[in-house]
Amino acid sequence: MAKTFAINAGSSSLKFQLFQMPEEEVIAKGLVERIGIGNSIFSIEYGDDQEFEMTEDIDDHGRAVELLFDKLQEFGIVDDLEEITGVGHRVVAGGEDFKESTVVTDAVIERVDELSEFAPLHNPAEAQVMRVFQEKLSNATMVAVFDTSFHTTMPAVNYVYSLPYEYYEDFQARKYGAHGTSHQFVANRAAELVGKPIEELKIITCHLGNGGSITAVDGGKSVDTSMGFTPLAGITMGTRTGDIDPSLIPFLMDKLGIDDVNEMINIFNKKSGLLGISGVSSDMRDVEGAAGEGNERAQLALDIFANRVQKYIGQYIAVMNGVDVIVFTAGIGENSSTTRHRIMDPISVFGALLDPERNDTRKEALISSDDSDVLIYNIPTNEEVAIAREVERLK
Numbered sequence: 001m002a003k004t005f006a007i008n009a010g011s012s013s014l015k016f017q018l019f020q021m022p023e024e025e026v027i028a029k030g031l032v033e034r035i036g037i038g039n040s041i042f043s044i045e046y047g048d049d050q051e052f053e054m055t056e057d058i059d060d061h062g063r064a065v066e067l068l069f070d071k072l073q074e075f076g077i078v079d080d081l082e083e084i085t086g087v088g089h090r091v092v093a094g095g096e097d098f099k100e101s102t103v104v105t106d107a108v109i110e111r112v113d114e115l116s117e118f119a120p121l122h123n124p125a126e127a128q129v130m131r132v133f134q135e136k137l138s139n140a141t142m143v144a145v146f147d148t149s150f151h152t153t154m155p156a157v158n159y160v161y162s163l164p165y166e167y168y169e170d171f172q173a174r175k176y177g178a179h180g181t182s183h184q185f186v187a188n189r190a191a192e193l194v195g196k197p198i199e200e201l202k203i204i205t206c207h208l209g210n211g212g213s214i215t216a217v218d219g220g221k222s223v224d225t226s227m228g229f230t231p232l233a234g235i236t237m238g239t240r241t242g243d244i245d246p247s248l249i250p251f252l253m254d255k256l257g258i259d260d261v262n263e264m265i266n267i268f269n270k271k272s273g274l275l276g277i278s279g280v281s282s283d284m285r286d287v288e289g290a291a292g293e294g295n296e297r298a299q300l301a302l303d304i305f306a307n308r309v310q311k312y313i314g315q316y317i318a319v320m321n322g323v324d325v326i327v328f329t330a331g332i333g334e335n336s337s338t339t340r341h342r343i344m345d346p347i348s349v350f351g352a353l354l355d356p357e358r359n360d361t362r363k364e365a366l367i368s369s370d371d372s373d374v375l376i377y378n379i380p381t382n383e384e385v386a387i388a389r390e391v392e393r394l395k
């Protein structure tokens with residue numbers, strides 16, 4: 001009867017999936033949105049396509065968790081909260097401290113809170129949610145799973161910025177990356193599909209969702225990744241700039257009459273990327289739709305998106321001095337065969353060739369052609385299962 005939660009808390013949201021373990025069967029999943037904003041929405045799916053949604057003011061994450069527990073019992077999803085024997089929490093920033101998933105103690109929660117400097121929107125909420133779960137499910141094993149852990153194997157040559165070195169030593173200002181759970185999950189799955197030990201493979205994983213990052217996985221270890229000190233760096237994303245020249249900050253602040261640098265960073269995080277370039281939407285489906293109707297800025301957004309991914313693939317072939325496998329995953333990577341085609345077709349020089357028919361899929365599949373030197377896979381990511389597995393492993 002062991003049930004395990006995978007919890008993903010954001011500043012105003014709480015996503016959850018409840019698994020029956022070890023079967024990994026999803027018995028409920030849902031989302032609380034607009035926490036602390038008013039008109040909060042609680043939604044849950046469970047059983048045989050049963051759904052429930054309600055709107056009320058939910059003032060904080062503590063109340064969100066209380067409501068979740070009430071509804072789990074009311075809908076008969078659990079008879080007794082004691083059935084929930086594990087809780088895995090996704091944590092965005094683990095800094096240099098957390099090299100792997102860790103059983104949650106008071107000291108761990110405190111450290112996650114202290115690392116809020118590195119993820120101001122996420123870590124405080126995650127620490128608060130861990131405290132609430134610790135209080136309400138004191139017998140369950142709680143595990144923190146860090147987005148950054150997988151990337152702690154990067155060598156200094158890839159994580160130290162070309163800044164005065166003391167900034168790294170004194171303030172830990174360096175590249176941390178993100179999406180580690182996803183990159184690790186699909187890299188391991190790719191090795192299984194290839195049928196070789198991951199230690200023998202050079203893999204490039206392309207996590208292309210609303211947020212996106214590319215990782216070079218050499219011998220099973222992350223050696224470089226496109227996100228940086230924060231998730232703002234790297235490829236063009238739904239609303240984030242990806243890499244840009246920091247000199248634009250004072251220039252644009254002056255032109256736009258902005259005094260607060262955080263306002264500028266907010267524009268880089270929330271109003272840029274596909275949304276900013278196209279002026280249409282941050283959602284790839286909308287941008288592809290508009291481009292199909294002849295919208296030139298939408299087409300430019302698609303071209304820039306592909307171009308940035310191509311450049312990182314090229315970089316990471318250089319970083320690893322080769323590549324055996326390229327993996328596409330996440331909302332865009334898994335579902336948009338046209339995006340995969342737009343990325344891979346112009347870089348045939350690397351010997352990674354898509355097969356047009358195999359590429360026409362949204363499922364786990366080999367999508368490269370028989371004459372490709374590099375295997376290309378489409379592998380749906382599943383960060384929630386990966387989190388639940390970490391809880392089981394550490395129980």
Ligand code: AMP
Nearest residue numbers: 209210211283284285330331332335336
């Ligand atoms: P994620 O953050 O992983 O949920 O990914 C969200 C992104 O995936 C959004 O940009 C969606 O437009 C995109 N996406 C989902 N399904 C499709 C699809 N069928 N074609 C193109 N993009 C898609």
